[in-house]
Amino acid sequence: MPDTHYPRSWKKFMERSRELKQNTTVNLLTSNFPILSQWSARFRFAKSFKGLDLGEAYKTEDTPLGYVSIMRVFLVYSAFETYCKALNCQCGNEDQVRFLQENSLREKTLLEIQKLDSGNKLLTFLASHLNRNNSQIMNNFINGEVASISISFLAKSIRHVFAHGVLTGNAGGLSAKRFEKISKLISEFLLECMDSDFESRVKSNHFISTQEPSG
Numbered sequence: 433m434p435d436t437h438y439p440r441s442w443k444k445f446m447e448r449s450r451e452l453k454q455n456t457t458v459n460l461l462t463s464n465f466p467i468l469s470q471w472s473a474r475f476r477f478a479k480s481f482k483g484l485d486l487g488e489a490y491k492t493e494d495t496p497l498g499y500v501s502i503m504r505v506f507l508v509y510s511a512f513e514t515y516c517k518a519l520n521c522q523c524g525n526e527d528q529v530r531f532l533q534e535n536s537l538r539e540k541t542l543l544e545i546q547k548l549d550s551g552n553k554l555l556t557f558l559a560s561h562l563n564r565n566n567s568q569i570m571n572n573f574i575n576g577e578v579a580s581i582s583i584s585f586l587a588k589s590i591r592h593v594f595a596h597g598v599l600t601g602n603a604g605g606l607s608a609k610r611f612e613k614i615s616k617l618i619s620e621f622l623l624e625c626m627d628s629d630f631e632s633r634v635k636s637n638h639f640i641s642t643q644e645p646s647g
């Protein structure tokens with residue numbers, strides 16, 4: 433099986449899984465094998481995604497770029513949902529998913545997103561289509577709060593608004609090129625967080641507790 437775009441430790445995980453099946457007393461990894469197989473496929477799909485071909489009608493427009501940005505986040509967050517399921521935590525619960533994203537890149541990524549959307553066009557648009565609690569979290573971020581917000585919250589918000597048919601390729605007035613950069617920041621961050629956490633768990637033969645962050 434080619435390793436292209438699979439999680440870095442997926443091959444080792446498969447090898448370890450076959451070994452552990454022979455040992456009923458050490459079975460922490462293989463207990464979640466079906467969910468993890470689904471996650472690895474979604475991870476690979478999300479990481480492999482390059483763009484959309486909408487034909488000649490959109491050749492000179494930025495619309496496809498906007499939809500590519502949405503779809504990229506959509507695919508990555510679907511992988512993130514599945515990974516959280518394997519860890520037995522709720523992907524929409526900020527307290528439960530924080531351990532996956534507590535690293536030095538989180539704040540840097542958030543600051544870069546704020547810089548790209550300096551007029552808060554996209555963020556304000558998203559906030560206006562979220563429920564009260566999530567809208568407040570988004571508004572806190574708009575007002576400069578980065579300590580308590582997760583990257584997955586931004587991905588969840590984009591996916592939610594798009595899935596409900598509100599967000600279009602140019603919604604909020606943010607340029608498609610800036611939106612694409614934000615999309616890549618969010619996606620690359622979440623892919624790396626999952627990849628790093630999974631790698632640490634494969635090395636330690638541990639995959640059942642949400643209380644152990646990546647090391």
